[in-house]
Amino acid sequence: MMKAVVVAEPGSVHVADIPVPTPGPDEVLIEVGACGICGTDIHIIDGEFPPTVYPIVIGHEFGGEVTAIGADVKGIAVGDRVGVDPTLSCGACYFCQRGMGNLCERWNAVGVGHNQGGFAEYVAVPSHVVYPIPPDMSMKAAALIEPVSCVVRGFHRLQPQPGETYLIYGAGPMGLLNAQVARYHGASLVALIDLNQSRLDRARDEFGFDHVATNLTAFQEIAPRGFDNVIEATGVTKVAEMAIDAVKRRGKLLLFGVCPPGEKASYDAFKIYNEEITILGSMAVLNSYGPAIDIIASGAIDTDRMVTNTFTLDEFPEAVAFVRGGKGLKVQVAGARG
Numbered sequence: 001m002m003k004a005v006v007v008a009e010p011g012s013v014h015v016a017d018i019p020v021p022t023p024g025p026d027e028v029l030i031e032v033g034a035c036g037i038c039g040t041d042i043h044i045i046d047g048e049f050p051p052t053v054y055p056i057v058i059g060h061e062f063g064g065e066v067t068a069i070g071a072d073v074k075g076i077a078v079g080d081r082v083g084v085d086p087t088l089s090c091g092a093c094y095f096c097q098r099g100m101g102n103l104c105e106r107w108n109a110v111g112v113g114h115n116q117g118g119f120a121e122y123v124a125v126p127s128h129v130v131y132p133i134p135p136d137m138s139m140k141a142a143a144l145i146e147p148v149s150c151v152v153r154g155f156h157r158l159q160p161q162p163g164e165t166y167l168i169y170g171a172g173p174m175g176l177l178n179a180q181v182a183r184y185h186g187a188s189l190v191a192l193i194d195l196n197q198s199r200l201d202r203a204r205d206e207f208g209f210d211h212v213a214t215n216l217t218a219f220q221e222i223a224p225r226g227f228d229n230v231i232e233a234t235g236v237t238k239v240a241e242m243a244i245d246a247v248k249r250r251g252k253l254l255l256f257g258v259c260p261p262g263e264k265a266s267y268d269a270f271k272i273y274n275e276e277i278t279i280l281g282s283m284a285v286l287n288s289y290g291p292a293i294d295i296i297a298s299g300a301i302d303t304d305r306m307v308t309n310t311f312t313l314d315e316f317p318e319a320v321a322f323v324r325g326g327k328g329l330k331v332q333v334a335g336a337r338g
Helices: 039-045 145-158 173-184 197-205 237-246 269-274 289-297 313-324
Strands: 002-009 012-018 027-036 061-069 081-084 122-126 130-132 165-169 189-193 211-213 227-232 247-255 278-281 307-311 330-334
Touching (some): 012 313, 039 313, 130 289, 145 278, 145 289, 165 173, 165 237, 173 189, 173 197, 173 227, 313 330
Antiparallel strands (some): 002 012, 027 061, 027 122, 027 330
16 A cells, blocks of 8 residues: 545545556556646645546656556566656647647646646656656656756747747746746846745845846836737736737747636737737647756756755645645645655
8 A cells, every 4th residue: 555645526535545557568656756836736625636547646747767567568667766747648639640739639647637647656657758857867857857858848939049039928947947948048038027035035035036026117227128028927818919019029928827717818919910910829748858857957957946845645735725725836745756
């Protein structure tokens, strides 16, 4: 038996003893080292994520060590330290056949859809979503690969060029990851907007982003024409709407944050036409998990500062309360391999 966080139904979450999974022929069993809490996990707990099938062991941001492999697994050995891309595309639908697996018509993901996830002592996953990590990469860093891979997907959509400028709405965990990846891509200017002054202070004092403010007018002097790339990382529809005001002519607005379904944003159609503005969406992970490993291994992401709090599996309810309270940055649950 093992400990795992089970969401039996919306609003019912508890740490339970359940059987250790047995890997199938093309699966590997991983002893979890660390697993990060994502906003999606909170939505699943609250019944606000329609793809989820209950009951489910949640958790999709994790790394660990391989402890068993199925009979058909190639290229992975017991003892390997790995990260896991949680996306489980069907490979056969219209979009999968055209290389758009993140838009799969039968979309599923480890710890999110109907496959058991990483808030557990062990998890079994298909071998094709398992990635080796560098020997010196900590489990704390390995559990950051998935959120960084979401950011990398957004940058694949932006197609950034060296020397471009960036404005990021939101200085929380995902905003700061976007800011660090922008710096990695050779940005000449990275600015952040947030209403939470403590988050702005952290972005400036701990992560070295000097240009932080609570409103756009504060950047009039340093970016009088606007920014080449504006990234909405709050998931607030009104922010997604107003963010277009910061976009330079022929610039891009990336809607990275997850806004509530059904809410409408209103844009000046003439402005988009007249200034050749591009509005982009970015959904989860696509061919970006491997590059995320490389970016973290390069030192571009300050993983020690990004992970501010670590809990045990037994402390999961306290960890969720901590996240709901808007405290810290990335909050993780450590396993035996952590």
